[in-house]
Amino acid sequence: MNLRHLVFFKELARTQHMAKAAENLGISQPSLSYAIKKLEHELGVPLFESDGRNIKLTSIGGVYLKYVTATLNDLSQGNELVKQLMDPDTGHVKLGFTYTLGQQLVPELLSHFKNQSENQAITFELGQGNSGVLLQALADEKYDIVLASNVDRLGEQLTAHLFDFIPLVQQEIVAVVPNDHPAVQKNPLHVEDLAPYPMILFSQNSGLRPLIDQILSAAHVQPKVAYEVEEDHTMAGFVRYNMGVALMPYLPLLNPERVQIKHLADQPLQHQIYLVVRRSGFITPAVHRFQEFIRSYCWQHYTNQERSI
Numbered sequence: 001m002n003l004r005h006l007v008f009f010k011e012l013a014r015t016q017h018m019a020k021a022a023e024n025l026g027i028s029q030p031s032l033s034y035a036i037k038k039l040e041h042e043l044g045v046p047l048f049e050s051d052g053r054n055i056k057l058t059s060i061g062g063v064y065l066k067y068v069t070a071t072l073n074d075l076s077q078g079n080e081l082v083k084q085l086m087d088p089d090t091g092h093v094k095l096g097f098t099y100t101l102g103q104q105l106v107p108e109l110l111s112h113f114k115n116q117s118e119n120q121a122i123t124f125e126l127g128q129g130n131s132g133v134l135l136q137a138l139a140d141e142k143y144d145i146v147l148a149s150n151v152d153r154l155g156e157q158l159t160a161h162l163f164d165f166i167p168l169v170q171q172e173i174v175a176v177v178p179n180d181h182p183a184v185q186k187n188p189l190h191v192e193d194l195a196p197y198p199m200i201l202f203s204q205n206s207g208l209r210p211l212i213d214q215i216l217s218a219a220h221v222q223p224k225v226a227y228e229v230e231e232d233h234t235m236a237g238f239v240r241y242n243m244g245v246a247l248m249p250y251l252p253l254l255n256p257e258r259v260q261i262k263h264l265a266d267q268p269l270q271h272q273i274y275l276v277v278r279r280s281g282f283i284t285p286a287v288h289r290f291q292e293f294i295r296s297y298c299w300q301h302y303t304n305q306e307r308s309i
Helices: 003-017 018-026 029-043 059-084 107-115 130-138 209-218 231-241 285-303
Strands: 049-053 053-056 093-097 125-127 143-149 163-177 198-202 224-229 245-249 257-262 270-278
Touching: 003 029, 003 059, 018 029, 053 059, 053 285, 059 125, 093 107, 093 285, 107 285, 125 130, 130 143, 130 163, 130 270, 143 285, 163 209, 163 231, 163 285, 198 209, 198 231, 209 245, 224 231, 231 245, 231 257, 270 285
Parallel strands: 093 125, 093 143, 198 224, 198 245
Antiparallel strands: 049 053, 143 270, 163 245, 163 257, 163 270
């Protein structure tokens, strides 16, 4: 059995006439007859029976036709989808990114990319999570590209063996405190000034946690951990209700009427964001185009201008 035999079967079922079907298919009647007999032999059942000068489907042939039609339709749609995916102007990109990047960097990148006329038909599927979750999904090919922190391991595997980490931009780490907190009046504010207060920290599986621990250690601060959370807006919500202070990436859309963002003096460490791609495997032209756009855009608008987000 092969695909051509199924196509022949479908056309013969449609015309119910050997000569017409052969003509429509551009083959000889003996070739068509041979293909149908071979198909019937492999299935072990007759698919057609005589009907005067014509032929008609048997009852089993009618049932089989439904599945052949559905299969050929699915295959046709799959072929068309592959053509679209291989067209750099009409492809599809599966993009994963960490929670903090949804406020500025990702919408900024997508907006400028889609503003270019040749990219307007490219579609996107978006997903968010912490860096570890995103990298595992990238390894499982659920994403084409991930924007995240550098995580050293996924289980027992070194991520450096699986991915390329391409530095893109840096996020400033700031203090976020309640509006009526004593730290609001501190100018400048140092990391050690936060030592007396309960702290909201990122959870251990967050890609940001090692950096926050490093900042606290450099300032000789042993944090009084009140809660550990995974996502930035949750952290800001806990701060708003006076449940602690926090160190987190700068989020431009945080409401200053609810919490205060304080820049930190003498704190040179920043959160590095990477473009992460699998080291092996095929990528479509549209994914490659978006990947190169990200690198070029971030170089021109951030790295080259020594800007952070």
